[in-house]
Amino acid sequence: MRRFFVVGSVWFAACAADPAPTRPARDSAQPVTADPLFEDPAAFDLLPPVGPTGWRARFDEPGQSYLDYLGTVPRRPAPDAEHLYLLPLGEMGTAFVVDAEVTYIVRTPPPEQMADLLTVYFGLPTEVLPQLEVGSVIEPDRIRQGHEQFRAQRLFEATAPLVPDDAYSMTTLMVQDVFFDDAQAWGYGFGQHREGQAVVSFARIDPVVSGLAREPDVLERIPLRAFTLLVHEVGHTFGFEHCTEHRCVMNGMEDLAELDATPLHLCPQCLRKLLYLRPTDPAARYRALSALYGTLDLETPPTVDRRPPSFPRT
Template sequence: MAGRAACQHDEVLLECSPWAEEAGFERPDAAKRLAATTKSGRSPLATKGKSKKVIKKLSEQAVQQLSPSFPGPLLLPKDELNWDPDYPPQSFRSWLNEIERNKLTPERKTLYVASPPTVTPGVGFMNGWEKPTTVSINGLKHFESPSAEASLEYLRAFYHGLPVRHLPQRLCFVPWTEPPQRTKTADNHEYIGLTDNNRCTRIRTRETPDKKFKRQVNLNDLLDAVIDMLPDNAYSLVLLMDLDMYEDEDDDFCCGRAYGGSRVCVVSSARYHPALDVDEGIDYEHMWPTSHCKKFTDSLCAVEELEPQEHIKSIYETQDSPLRLAIDIVKKVSTPPTVEGCSGLWFSRVARTLAHELGHCFGMDHCIFYACNMQGTSGMAEDVRQPPYLCPVCLEKVAHAIACELQLHNQTGKEDYTKERYRAIAEFCEAWKHVDLFAAYGAWIRGRLQQLSG
């Protein structure tokens, strides 16, 4: 099997692509990005006696130093921000003052993970619904699906400081019986039941519009069921699904969704199956972190007849920057040709979405300040281009919730927590370094910790 093309990713895009201006997206300027990380909502550089001109210059210098770690959102044609360029930003201050935000408490701090429901004999017709109709990649037909245990370990690191546990109840799919006048034919399977032994919720199903799977289950019905399962000590609960999902009749599929105010979310691994990558146009050579390759972004913008932008070398030529370290780790790795490689690739995608959806349970909105795990996505191709880390604004929110509100630390304690969290994620990444995303994430963290130590 051939390796990746000879792209060395020598030039790295740290700002938005040329398409951002075409789409009408205006990224918050340097001063606003810095201000978005503070409780006051004011730039930390805006001290008494400094002119606006001086503050602006200092802000630009500060964010320039951050750029090799936290570049701007790529915003390529067909990305989420292309369709909604006026999406409102959520600063740390606005998150902090959100009235409906759920706060962590000693009595309610546990993240629960529910494994995919078991298919009981009564609904044996569901067997095979979890498999894509395209079942082979690179000649490999069978590889391991993402495990609930691996998901727990990743979330323990990502939301370091919180207990993460399996939901004790066993969830099962069972037959659902409607009143006689509403019963469908036996082979239609329009409804199934989801039970946790205490209650049973009706789940709608339908044929998959794009035929990638035999059948889908309704996301909203699943969320209703999960809300009823919340343990008393739960901060939030995520249900893992191996079936394809849909949200309403107008969409083709949905990978995950959170009811942040209700503290629940559902994430499906189905559409992340590597066997679907060809149909989704996944570019293995330019998944994160190499998605920031300037040559790659210019090529996508060129399709829309945009001219490449000139680069400022002093911004991107930082060889020991976290982003460059991450790129250097993966730029010579081939598309996964092994069972282990495909399994790891599949899990890495699910892990990133799990962290994102649980972020909504923390009250975090989609991020527009930087390339960030809390960005919204419009499809699989954009999803794999986005980073697994939290940007400075979103990291402030998580660190404050756990270190300050729950653990009652001060600012110094929050800074120590941030480093401890990075180390916990790095330890996880070391155990999964055979997977591109985690190898790159580990390298990125090592570079970031070196910066923080300096």
């Protein structure tokens, strides 16, 4: 399902995921009722009603419950294909980008920090691949408003030979623009489940790159913005669709305001999806995440769900 939105007469893209799959018969081995995760939904915040603007105002997405997810027969990590890989395409950290007609600086967390986060967050070993220069892998598809831009699908095709054999998914990290189709001005990222590829573009997490005014605390906001986008797109590689009920890292985001309002945590539905793919003790996962967040030098620590609901110990 393509996800895009329009601002004025210009189309933007926040991200895109796989087309909605046809729904096969549910796996009869999976529970259908009385899931303990839903005994205490008040432990997680619900999304506010749809307002006049924003992602949900533009797209009436159906959401994806846990049972919807099971119906897609998601691809599970296997012992010989359980690694998450990050491919830095271009400089990360502090990148001075000389684009087609503009130059700008993009700041990102170190890829090694991103890998540490994904390892704890998804419970899968995550590694950073050697950085490659963009030009050694792909040429830009177009120049828009002075920015070289890269079509996500073509990027996936170009990087497919670089995906290690033991990968569950590989996420390409970029500081230049990506887009999904010709109508879109730029995208934050894209993720595909079946192909096991995602791309995150950090270019627009600093509003100055879009010609907008910087917030006074922009440098403090950037790490959390980067981590949120990263987890969101990697979540799409697990087959997680956009959430429409709870505040969740899988909420659709159309601009920095919505990105800043998006928590780094998974809602009950998405957490249950992760536990289906990667059975683990959710309380231990929360503790590990909380400890990790304390090491990430974040000005505003992300919210770890206020308290873990009661989970089955599977």
